[in-house]
Amino acid sequence: QQQVKQSPQSLIVQKGGISIINCAYENTAFDYFPWYQQFPGKGPALLIAIRPDVSEKKEGRFTISFNKSAKQFSLHIMDSQPGDSATYFCAASRTGYSGAGSYQLTFGKGTKLSVIP
């Protein structure tokens, strides 16, 4: 079964610190790796996404680092704020083909981030 393994399960970071969440995947056919942020009682919201042809992507305080050979990618949240406290999910999918399973997201188990003042 296709899997995406995410760690840690929970994370407590001081305000202003760096939050780092890691994911590893198995299926080398995956070619799209998004990160989603979910607040309680809400649906996931897309934060940032990356493709394997780049090793890093930055958008504001959020950075994805991607290591294709290790089949790993990570989310870095710089200058973490209490408002960043949420559950973060990494995901992976295979895109650009018309077969069954195309564009389906395989999610990690999530990381609950708590940013304390």
Next chain:
Amino acid sequence: GAVVSQHPSRVICKSGTSVKIECRSLDFQATTMFWYRQFPKKSLMLMATSNEGSKATYEQGVEKDKFLINHASLTLSTLTVTSAHPEDSSFYICSARRPGLGDSNQPQHFGDGTRLSIL
């Protein structure tokens, strides 16, 4: 930006009732929508892929007759939980993907979910 609306946000009903949940893409046409189920403090579990004008594709272990999916238009997919029982209580979330030229980069946009509680 893309917006996906899900309705209702919360349902509380008696065992044996059928419940319909709607998922609408508000500013784009979605040929593909996805339905997920999420248990407390758990990840999203894909239930089915809904394709406009054709039958939904269900994931292994998901009962087709229990969870009826209809995708009658490019902006609306519905999930009906038939004869719901307490074990069907969960958070149901839909997502929609915007197709288009060079569409491999189009992400899934999620609704805000429906909290279903069966008494």
